[in-house]
Amino acid sequence: MTESPVSDDRTPATVAQLEEEGDIAADYIEGLLDIADIEGDLELDVRQGRAYVSVESDDATLRVLSDPDTVQALQELTRLAVQSKTGRFSRVILDVGGSRDARQVELTALVDRAIARLDEGASQASLPSMSSYERKLVHDIVADRGLVSESYGEGADRHTVIRRA
Known part of the structure; x- marks a missing residue:
């Protein structure tokens, strides 16, 4: 996205x-x-x-x-x-x-943990609320991993959900 x-x-x-x-x-x-x-x-x-x-x-x-x-x-x-x-x-x-690079590493680890939940059988994995920029980074990471992500919620509660394609 x-x-x-x-x-x-x-x-x-x-x-x-x-x-x-x-x-x-x-x-x-x-x-x-x-x-x-x-x-x-x-x-x-x-x-x-x-x-x-x-x-x-x-x-x-x-x-x-x-x-x-x-x-x-x-x-x-x-x-x-x-x-x-x-x-x-x-x-x-x-x-x-370098805070953005550090946050990129944290988000990558967060996505990897969510993917592990999918690998264990979960149908989807929700991530915590984050800024639009961070959600964009997550969407990019997820797409690179061959999975699908969507954002849900409004304002400060907006979060990303990851699932298999």
Whole structure:
């Protein structure tokens, strides 16, 4: 299931709009890092129809910000900051200190455990609620394993169910 970025009129965001989102997000994150007196290098990218902002640093303090729940909260604040400047819904992705790669590993292990339940005879395996970005990653992992996944529920209760094709 591929989700594409949309502006308020539900047309896909252009590369220029995504680059603008990345610039606004980077400025916002840089301001937060300055307030917290944390050194960090920011890298911007546009891929898979989303703006990505990565923060890397040798500063040990950055590790505090790389906790998945903290990154998710910072990402939501950053999205709101971008939306207030552009007037468009933003799906900017924030990575702090490799937190996204670490979460990818965790999600892969979660999917593998769910597949093990299917191998033991379960007809389907439900995963816990997670963000739309994490659900997209799960859908990709599941598809790579040759299985089927669908999202169910609304808002904070939205979760993924895995089953055999």
